[in-house]
Amino acid sequence: ALTPNCSYSHLHILTIMEEIPVYSSLPSVYEHPTELESRYKSLSSAFEKNFGAVPQLFARAPGRVNTIGEHIDYSGYGVLPMAIKHDTIVAVRRGGTKLVIANLDPKLYPTLEFDTDPRQEVDTQHHAWANYFVCAYKGVFELLEHKGIAAPEPSGLQVMIHGVVPTGSGLSSSAAFICSCMLAVLAAHGKAAGLHKSEVAEFAARAERYVGVQCGGMDQAISMMGMMGVAKMVDFNPVRASDVVLPAGATFVVANSLAVSNKAEGAHKRYNMRVVECRLAAMVLAVALGASKEKAASIKILMEVEPLVADKYGSADKAAQAVKEHLHGGYYTHEEIEGILGLQLSQIYASSPVSLKVLEVAHEAGGFKLHDRALHVYEESARVRQFKGICDGDAPAAEKLSQLGALMDASHASCSELYQCSCSELDALVKLAKEHGAIGARLTGAGWGGCTVSLVKEEDAAAFIAAIREKYYAPLLASGVAKEERMDDTLFASKPSSGAAVLHLEGLTDAKY
Helix, strand or coil, X not given: CCCCCCCCCCCCCCCCCCECCXXXXXXXXXXXXXXXXXXXXXXXXXXXHHHCCCCCEEEEXXXXXXXXXXXXXXXXXXXXXXXXXXXXXXXXXECCCCEEEEECCCCCCCCEXXXXXXXXXXXXXXXXXXXXXXXXXXXXXXXXXXXCCCCCCCCCEEEEEXXXXXXXXXXXXXXXXXXXHHHHHHHHCCCCCCCEHHHHHHHXXXXXXXXXXXXXXXXXXXXXXXXXXXXXXXXXXXXXXXEECCCCCEEEXXXXXXXXXXXXXXXXXXXXXXXXXXXXXXXXXXXXXXXXXXXXXXXXXXXXXXXXXXXXXXXXXXXHHHHHHHCCCCXXXXXXXXXXXXXXXXXXXXXXXXXXXXXXXXXXXXXXXXXXXXXXXXXXHHHHHHHHHHHHCCCXXXXXXXXXXXXXXXXXXXXXXXXXXXXXXXXXHHHHHHHCCCCEEEEECCCCCCEEEEEEEHHHHHHHHHHHHHHHHHHHHHHCCCCHHHHHHHEEEECCCCCCEEECCCCCCCCCC
């Protein structure tokens, strides 16, 4: 059964022959594999010490940086992320009678045990780190049921996890966690063969909603379908990904603001609030464009309003204009929206406890900013299409980079002013990036903390990183907020990396499997 928290009807499986890869060597996955050997050895050794045997296999999935296209995936629009080298690795072995979830860093992430029943509830009142494993475990059984594949008898699993995607950074540590755990459970039970990456991505996105986050699907899609050397245009209806080759001569630099954004813990006031605002904006705009109240009540995402825009304006590309002409600025109150729709908001969201909580929070805050949220979504989706068009075009690389940078700058302004998902730390980092030579810079991820991504000429990357370190991080290092030993994961240049995979490594995993 699907989570009752929200609908997921706008994402469907695309049956493509991209099966889950299974590798026997690190060079198949990593651009610089020798840097990872000690990490896998440490995980295998700790696993054996903890459980008495080496793991059956490893599964890994990367985080991601979104080059452009923020907060539009859950409105149905395509985005343009790339996988990064930072990932989560899961060592797993069948055994015992419980789900025993350990971590390579037990002081920070203590070992937790759960029942093997895939129907168990996720305790959203207590945000334990291993709750995400339970989400993934449930997602595996839902995927197998959907595919008509016989599910394994629930049995004990011994699991040890190590992740280096910074949590709360906007680099999708939660998607890396859930995707890698789903692959680990599937592979440990012999059920991964024949499944496609897009299928796991879809059910991983569904699974994350068990912790109360109404995610859109981008993070899981790129974590599963990332590819070394290329970014991906990820579209929905159905989930699919196409290659986007970035112009030569530049790289992306990721900078963690160190302002932590926990999507699950702050969801009702921020992330889930935006999901609700976007749906309400779609419904109210639909009525303004001539839809019946009954038709408007069935609308779930802003993309569904496009046919009405096309009927009135002659092109769906006029959606932003429609917002400007038909939605007023400032707050819409509950009573105003209910008057327009002819429905109580509590009726619309009766089956979604998460959204009902959002309604309570919005009432206290004064209402919903429908104009600003919808305008951001429509204009940001246009920027994504323009970004891909520039990359695919024939202009000189320098001209392409200048145009891409301008789109990134416009994206951040919109995120900050219209979607209000930035914060003072992110705005400061973007300002510093532009002052020190970034072609373009913007927040990346959910926002309200986390990371920025800057487009920088490759030859300038080292000097750029040094300048940002001096201007932004030196005071944080001096105060202890930033840690010298973590700076390589806090400020780094990134190229597109590989997506999720299962690994059997000689000497580190059990050869009999």
